[in-house]
Amino acid sequence: MKNIFPFFKSELIILLTRECEIITVPTQQEILRKGQYVKVIPVVLKGLLRVYTTHEDKELLLYHIKSSESCVMSFAAGIKNGTSEIYAQTLEKTEILLLPAQRLKKWLEQYPELNVLFNLQYEMRYADLLHTIENMVFHKMDQRVLSLLHDKATLSNTKIIKISHQALADDLATSREVISRILKKLENENKLVLSHQSIKIL
Amino acid sequence: MKNIFPFFKSELIILLTRECEIITVPTQQEILRKGQYVKVIPVVLKGLLRVYTTHEDKELLLYHIKSSESCVMSFAAGIKNGTSEIYAQTLEKTEILLLPAQRLKKWLEQYPELNVLFNLQYEMRYADLLHTIENMVFHKMDQRVLSLLHDKATLSNTKIIKISHQALADDLATSREVISRILKKLENENKLVLSHQSIKIL
DNA sequence: TATAAAAAGTGACTAAAGTCACAACTATAA
DNA sequence: TTATAGTTGTGACTTTAGTCACTTTTTATA
Numbered sequence: 410m411k412n413i414f415p416f417f418k419s420e421l422i423i424l425l426t427r428e429c430e431i432i433t434v435p436t437q438q439e440i441l442r443k444g445q446y447v448k449v450i451p452v453v454l455k456g457l458l459r460v461y462t463t464h465e466d467k468e469l470l471l472y473h474i475k476s477s478e479s480c481v482m483s484f485a486a487g488i489k490n491g492t493s494e495i496y497a498q499t500l501e502k503t504e505i506l507l508l509p510a511q512r513l514k515k516w517l518e519q520y521p522e523l524n525v526l527f528n529l530q531y532e533m534r535y536a537d538l539l540h541t542i543e544n545m546v547f548h549k550m551d552q553r554v555l556s557l558l559h560d561k562a563t564l565s566n567t568k569i570i571k572i573s574h575q576a577l578a579d580d581l582a583t584s585r586e587v588i589s590r591i592l593k594k595l596e597n598e599n600k601l602v603l604s605h606q607s608i609k610i611l
Numbered sequence: 612m613k614n615i616f617p618f619f620k621s622e623l624i625i626l627l628t629r630e631c632e633i634i635t636v637p638t639q640q641e642i643l644r645k646g647q648y649v650k651v652i653p654v655v656l657k658g659l660l661r662v663y664t665t666h667e668d669k670e671l672l673l674y675h676i677k678s679s680e681s682c683v684m685s686f687a688a689g690i691k692n693g694t695s696e697i698y699a700q701t702l703e704k705t706e707i708l709l710l711p712a713q714r715l716k717k718w719l720e721q722y723p724e725l726n727v728l729f730n731l732q733y734e735m736r737y738a739d740l741l742h743t744i745e746n747m748v749f750h751k752m753d754q755r756v757l758s759l760l761h762d763k764a765t766l767s768n769t770k771i772i773k774i775s776h777q778a779l780a781d782d783l784a785t786s787r788e789v790i791s792r793i794l795k796k797l798e799n800e801n802k803l804v805l806s807h808q809s810i811k812i813l
Numbered sequence: 814t815a816t817a818a819a820a821a822g823t824g825a826c827t828a829a830a831g832t833c834a835c836a837a838c839t840a841t842a843a
Numbered sequence: 844t845t846a847t848a849g850t851t852g853t854g855a856c857t858t859t860a861g862t863c864a865c866t867t868t869t870t871a872t873a
Binding site for chain 4: 751752785786788789807808
Binding site for chain 2: 819
């Protein structure tokens with residue numbers, strides 16, 4: 410844990426290690442539902458989460474949560490005893506530190522570095538949301554697809570992305586056919602190479 | 612100021628009164644530009660701000676900042692000596708408290724209630740952005756227009772909104788003709804009444 | 814009151830994205 | 844090997860929104 414939070418005092422690290430549970434969640438598992446009361450705030454130690462919202466069986470990816478990052482939305486909900494506004498699921502086998510919401514409230518007063526952590530997380534998510542918004546309004550679907558693929562490539566640190574067209578469609582709140590067609594077009598423009606279940610970015 | 616921040620200690624109120632400037636800005640004035648370094652963090656005492664982003668002469672309203680609220684985006688930028696990601700302008704004559712960014716950093720450690728304030732602001736803006744996103748992806752333009760009008764009505768506490776079609780178009784990053792047509796359609800559906808320069812919500 | 818500027822109305826067209834229907838391909842497990 | 848489910852390709856069509864060109868209305872003010 411010391412590697413993941415280098416600016417935490419040893420005392421705080423010991424406290425967290427003693428008082429918080431660490432769970433390992435398999436891939437493709439929902440860990441937070443919209444409307445659910447938040448008792449514990451997840452911090453990703455290892456792995457990757459996908460945070461999204463839904464409306465009438467359409468989804469939209471909001472952002473990813475990777476190692477050493479937390480879900481500020483559940484932080485917000487947890488602190489004020491409220492419910493989650495978003496969904497979160499694992500995209501790979503993920504190790505998660507669970508901070509008990511009620512106790513965290515007290516810890517925030519004792520350990521200012523926790524405040525710093527969550528302020529940083531808020532800032533990051535705000536920037537992510539802004540980025541998502543700007544992509545949606547100001548760019549056409551082909552650019553959005555390309556941008557999403559680049560994000561995925563960065564996250565998994567590879568040029569070859571293993572994902573189905575349907576999953577991309579879900580991330581962008583569109584339909585599978587639209588994605589398939591756009592990918593074909595991007596392939597013709599030499600921006601990527603398609604194969605079954607995977608896309609190589611050029 | 613005591614009315615606006617009831618949970619601040621008197622000591623803090625006195626400090627803020629002594630150390631911070633309060634300015635009065637006329638309507639329709641830009642107070643923050645994208646890319647600008649943030650030296651002071653604005654807190655609205657009275658009035659209304661419009662926060663938006665742009666791309667190639669298109670705009671998009673992100674949210675409003677009303678009395679007793681602050682701009683967390685400039686908070687984020689101010690604290691880490693960065694630049695603003697957004698634009699802000701006044702929508703009416705507005706009184707603004709200016710917190711000097713560098714000193715605020717120290718105050719945050721001394722007065723935990725300041726942390727609480729900014730955490731609340733972050734949470735509020737995150738919710739606003741999420742709302743903006745969901746409106747954009749999951750709803751058609753007519754619903755977005757209606758929703759925007761309802762927001763404006765709530766903000767100004769009246770059913771009659773004084774605004775031009777062009778201004779609505781700017782808020783929604785679309786064109787004036789689209790708004791004009793949709794307003795006509797909504798009028799036919801008895802959801803509002805149009806007159807020159809103003810719209811009455813039914 | 815005359816007139817210019819701003820605001821709003823509207824038809825005709827184009828572009829982008831969503832929908833439907835169905836064919837074809839690929840991987841896996843019985 | 845052969846079902847079978849999941850995945851991808853594609854044509855035809857519809858819907859929604861954006862664009863262009865122009866007219867009409869309203870407001871402010873010289």
